[in-house]
Amino acid sequence: MKRGAKARPVLITLLMLLPGWAIFFGLFFYPMMITVVRSLRPEGEQVGWTLEHYVRFLSEPRARGVIVLTFVLSIASTLCSIAFSLVLCLVLRRKPRGHRFFRLTMLVPRVVPGLIGALGLLLLLGSRGWVNLFLLQFPFIREPVQINYTIPGLILFYTWLYFPFTAVTTLSTLESLDPAIEEAADVAGANRWQVLRHVIVPLIMPGILAGSILTFMAAFGAFSIPLIAGGNYRPLAVEIYRQIDFTPARWSAASARAMIMALLQVIFLTIYMRILRRPAR
Amino acid sequence: MTLMRQYLRAVFNARKLLIYTFLLCFALAIYLPFLMIVLRSIGKEWFGKLWLPPKLTLDWYRWAVEVTNIVDISKNTLIIAGLAVIMSTLVGIPTGWAFGRRRIPGKELLMSMILLPRMIPPIAYALGVAQIFYRLHLINTHFGVALSHVAVCAPYAILVLSATFEGLDERVLEAAAVCGANPLRTFFHVIVPLILPGILSSMIFTFTTSYNEFTLTLLTYGKDTVTLPVRTYLAIGEGYWEVTSAMSVILVIPSLIVLFLIQKQVAPEKLVGGFKGV
Numbered sequence: 001m002k003r004g005a006k007a008r009p010v011l012i013t014l015l016m017l018l019p020g021w022a023i024f025f026g027l028f029f030y031p032m033m034i035t036v037v038r039s040l041r042p043e044g045e046q047v048g049w050t051l052e053h054y055v056r057f058l059s060e061p062r063a064r065g066v067i068v069l070t071f072v073l074s075i076a077s078t079l080c081s082i083a084f085s086l087v088l089c090l091v092l093r094r095k096p097r098g099h100r101f102f103r104l105t106m107l108v109p110r111v112v113p114g115l116i117g118a119l120g121l122l123l124l125l126g127s128r129g130w131v132n133l134f135l136l137q138f139p140f141i142r143e144p145v146q147i148n149y150t151i152p153g154l155i156l157f158y159t160w161l162y163f164p165f166t167a168v169t170t171l172s173t174l175e176s177l178d179p180a181i182e183e184a185a186d187v188a189g190a191n192r193w194q195v196l197r198h199v200i201v202p203l204i205m206p207g208i209l210a211g212s213i214l215t216f217m218a219a220f221g222a223f224s225i226p227l228i229a230g231g232n233y234r235p236l237a238v239e240i241y242r243q244i245d246f247t248p249a250r251w252s253a254a255s256a257r258a259m260i261m262a263l264l265q266v267i268f269l270t271i272y273m274r275i276l277r278r279p280a281r
Numbered sequence: 282m283t284l285m286r287q288y289l290r291a292v293f294n295a296r297k298l299l300i301y302t303f304l305l306c307f308a309l310a311i312y313l314p315f316l317m318i319v320l321r322s323i324g325k326e327w328f329g330k331l332w333l334p335p336k337l338t339l340d341w342y343r344w345a346v347e348v349t350n351i352v353d354i355s356k357n358t359l360i361i362a363g364l365a366v367i368m369s370t371l372v373g374i375p376t377g378w379a380f381g382r383r384r385i386p387g388k389e390l391l392m393s394m395i396l397l398p399r400m401i402p403p404i405a406y407a408l409g410v411a412q413i414f415y416r417l418h419l420i421n422t423h424f425g426v427a428l429s430h431v432a433v434c435a436p437y438a439i440l441v442l443s444a445t446f447e448g449l450d451e452r453v454l455e456a457a458a459v460c461g462a463n464p465l466r467t468f469f470h471v472i473v474p475l476i477l478p479g480i481l482s483s484m485i486f487t488f489t490t491s492y493n494e495f496t497l498t499l500l501t502y503g504k505d506t507v508t509l510p511v512r513t514y515l516a517i518g519e520g521y522w523e524v525t526s527a528m529s530v531i532l533v534i535p536s537l538i539v540l541f542l543i544q545k546q547v548a549p550e551k552l553v554g555g556f557k558g559v
């Protein structure tokens with residue numbers, strides 16, 4: 001009797017967890033397994049095991065370029081996001097007039113579909129866009145600057161789209177900071193820059209890093225943006241899609257690339273977490 | 282002394298000027314792309330080095346409606362987003378309740394597993410989802426596309442709802458019991474009003490996620506389930522920038538409504554996910 005009375009709540013808990021697990025296994029774990037198995041099968045067959053898709057992709061000279069490009073884009077845009085978010089949040093923390101508006105502005109790239117943001121940026125930065133029209137006003141710039149479809153351009157696109165992850169967490173960490181700490185540093189005779197460098201930044205570092213992980217993950221997995229704005233530069237996600245974009249679709253080749261991508265991300269995240277968990281100086 | 286004060290004021294104003302210039306540039310960087318889209322969608326014969334289109338027209342919108350069948354596409358998008366929201370909420374409520382109210386061994390680990398679909402690049406499991414759906418004939422059905430969206434929407438719903446249930450104060454429930462409310466009455470008059478904001482914000486976020494979802498849709502859509510993001514992508518590929526812009530203006534309206542709701546109702550931090558503990 002006692003055992004039964006104890007077992008019932010456990011059973012209810014398990015039942016309640018069931019839908020979440022069903023979704024997790026049905027829509028994530030099982031598809032992931034299919035991708036793993038598919039990547040090890042010969043193209044278009046249901047039997048047999050092979051590693052040729054991995055070997056073939058990794059031995060292509062282009063493969064290294066693709067992987068390096070993916071990392072360059074995601075790391076560079078993460079660093080840009082951190083730098084930009086830090087300045088923006090330090091400014092917004094002072095609650096300048098209209099700060100609510102700017103807070104909302106910060107969320108716009110997250111709420112609006114990424115494709116539209118990318119389309120707008122393509123129009124704005126194109127050779128006939130306002131940025132180039134503005135730059136052409138200067139006497140030393142004769143030709144429109146090519147921004148779209150270049151690596152710096154792509155980094156700019158990524159930063160525009162993914163900085164809110166970093167900015168929002170940075171801002172909320174910054175606002176939960178105890179003002180007394182700063183005042184203490186101030187009283188101790190530190191100037192503004194020293195307070196920033198030695199007090200504020202180390203204290204909010206965990207928040208910045210946690211946010212920047214989100215930016216990094218989004219940038220690493222970015223698909224729609226490089227698809228339309230990448231031009232000749234294809235990061236891993238686009239490279240995967242290109243394998244199944246035409247008929248006959250090469251599912252196995254695509255799956256092998258997807259596995260490499262997922263693995264690289266997990267490895268990088270593990271290293272990142274290590275750095276994050278290390279006690280601050 | 283006056284000199285000193287003037288000097289200080291000048292420095293202060295320079296700082297203020299700098300801050301506002303920075304904020305202005307930031308706002309311009311965010312909003313100008315949208316302004317460009319709007320201008321492109323109503324402009325006509327806009328060639329060469331012109332800042333503004335010389336003539337205005339609504340032709341591109343007519344094209345968007347007639348040629349790209351935007352009414353049907355909007356209908357598809359909304360049906361799919363609606364289904365995804367319903368399914369994610371139905372999954373999120375019990376699971377969120379269990380996570381929020383029950384002591385589960387290894388809760389942290391379970392939670393991070395639930396959040397895993399948001400950490401692995403979607404294209405990796407989208408490949409698997411597409412292959413399963415081909416076998417189950419779920420490709421090109423509204424239900425199928427919505428179901429694939431649930432993979433990324435449900436973690437959000439579970440996260441937000443478990444925080445909501447966790448925030449439910451035990452003492453309020455006890456107070457209701459003390460005042461003589463039976464469980465049914467407690468549920469409808471105490472619990473529901475308390476968790477309704479949480480459910481609403483979870484719905485807003487899952488709607489945004491599904492509405493903007495591109496990767497999973499691209500791998501599971503068919504000719505009857507083209508959604509607005511996919512259609513925009515196809516239109517960009519076709520190179521009709523004006524028509525694409527007109528479609529984008531239509532596509533962006535629900536997002537703006539959502540932004541408005543967020544500003545009214547919910548904390549923006551939640552929008553980027555509660556990965557703070559990562």
